[in-house]
Amino acid sequence: MIQIDEKRIHSTINERKPRSVALDGPDGLSKKIQNCAQKLSEEYQIPVYVIGDTSWGSCDLNLHAAETLGVDILFNIGHTIAMEKFGDKVVMIDAFDDVDFSEIASKCAIELKKKNFNKISLVTNSQYLPSVQKVKAIFESHGYEVVIGRGKGHLNDAQVFGCEFYPAYDSKNDVDAYIFLGQSIFHSASIAIVTQKPTFMMDPYFSEYSEINDIAQKLEKKAILSVLKAQDAKTIGIIIGLKEGQFAKIKALEIKKMLEDQGKRIMLIAMTEITDERLLSYQDVDAFVQVACPRIGTDNHFHKPVLSVPQAISLIKILKGEPQEGFLQIKHWL
Numbered sequence: 001m002i003q004i005d006e007k008r009i010h011s012t013i014n015e016r017k018p019r020s021v022a023l024d025g026p027d028g029l030s031k032k033i034q035n036c037a038q039k040l041s042e043e044y045q046i047p048v049y050v051i052g053d054t055s056w057g058s059c060d061l062n063l064h065a066a067e068t069l070g071v072d073i074l075f076n077i078g079h080t081i082a083m084e085k086f087g088d089k090v091v092m093i094d095a096f097d098d099v100d101f102s103e104i105a106s107k108c109a110i111e112l113k114k115k116n117f118n119k120i121s122l123v124t125n126s127q128y129l130p131s132v133q134k135v136k137a138i139f140e141s142h143g144y145e146v147v148i149g150r151g152k153g154h155l156n157d158a159q160v161f162g163c164e165f166y167p168a169y170d171s172k173n174d175v176d177a178y179i180f181l182g183q184s185i186f187h188s189a190s191i192a193i194v195t196q197k198p199t200f201m202m203d204p205y206f207s208e209y210s211e212i213n214d215i216a217q218k219l220e221k222k223a224i225l226s227v228l229k230a231q232d233a234k235t236i237g238i239i240i241g242l243k244e245g246q247f248a249k250i251k252a253l254e255i256k257k258m259l260e261d262q263g264k265r266i267m268l269i270a271m272t273e274i275t276d277e278r279l280l281s282y283q284d285v286d287a288f289v290q291v292a293c294p295r296i297g298t299d300n301h302f303h304k305p306v307l308s309v310p311q312a313i314s315l316i317k318i319l320k321g322e323p324q325e326g327f328l329q330i331k332h333w334l
């Protein structure tokens with residue numbers, strides 16, 4: 001079960017005595033965040049706002065909502081990163097899942113050994129970070145050498161985001177396979193794409209594990225196909241995402257210049273939520289490049305190609321007649 005670190009919320013409120021606070025976090029935690037807000041509001045008798053907009057990651061904190069509401073503290077729940085605070089307003093609150101991996105880890109260790117996997121790396125997303133050492137000990141007891149990749153920037157050791165993979169990427173030449181702790185195809189498929197190694201997703205709830213490379217291959221093919229389709233675009237819309245942690249105007253202008261040099265007409269667009277529905281009204285635009293979250297185009301359905309930054313760089317290379325293979329085998333898809 002997921003446990004929000006409410007102790008830290010209380011100690012922060014007691015110490016800073018805010019006049020009002022706001023809470024936000026991923027959709028999966030919405031119910032728990034609502035309960036927490038109600039308890040805080042009753043206990044401290046101050047306005048407590050639940051921010052109802054999406055918060056996909058630590059790149060998507062809804063800071064302008066907190067500023068518009070005039071709250072003193074914004075608690076962002078469930079996006080554990082290597083930093084505890086962002087500026088004066090945002091306090092990052094852990095939400096860890098205490099589910100037990102013992103059964104599935106032992107099963108996975110025994111069965112993968114039969115397939116000659118001897119050196120593995122464990123990776124996960126924020127909610128299972130506390131389980132990593134315990135799972136490491138289980139694999140080691142079955143004779144594995146276990147690598148825990150070093151964190152970097154916002155990432156803790158063994159942690160990956162959907163667009164940032166340092167702990168996995170840096171060990172890719174040293175291990176036979178990756179084991180992802182948790183139920184996220186979103187994260188585990190990207191590890192398979194980036195490392196091109198066998199990658200297994202270990203699900204503690206259903207006590208089963210599965211190889212994720214076929215799904216990853218489909219995702220990668222879709223990304224390549226979008227680049228190829230965008231080649232013939234006469235007009236390309238470059239979308240600057242307005243979420244504070246995804247704002248990349250300089251990058252957008254650099255890509256604009258590179259595409260114009262290749263004869264493309266460019267329309268600059270700024271928006272917060274990039275959806276197929278929002279893009280349908282841009283009828284004169286043949287393809288889009290968005291410099292916000294690199295997973296928007298690969299993990300959602302769009303009628304026209306919507307490229308991320310690595311895909312856009314690949315497109316530019318194709319237009320210049322340069323080799324462009326392996327554009328997703330990088331540490332950070334930005």
Ligand code: SF4
Pocket residue numbers: 056057058059060161162163164246292293294295
């Ligand atoms: S994958 Fe997208 S939502 Fe997740 S951290 Fe990266 S930019 Fe943010």
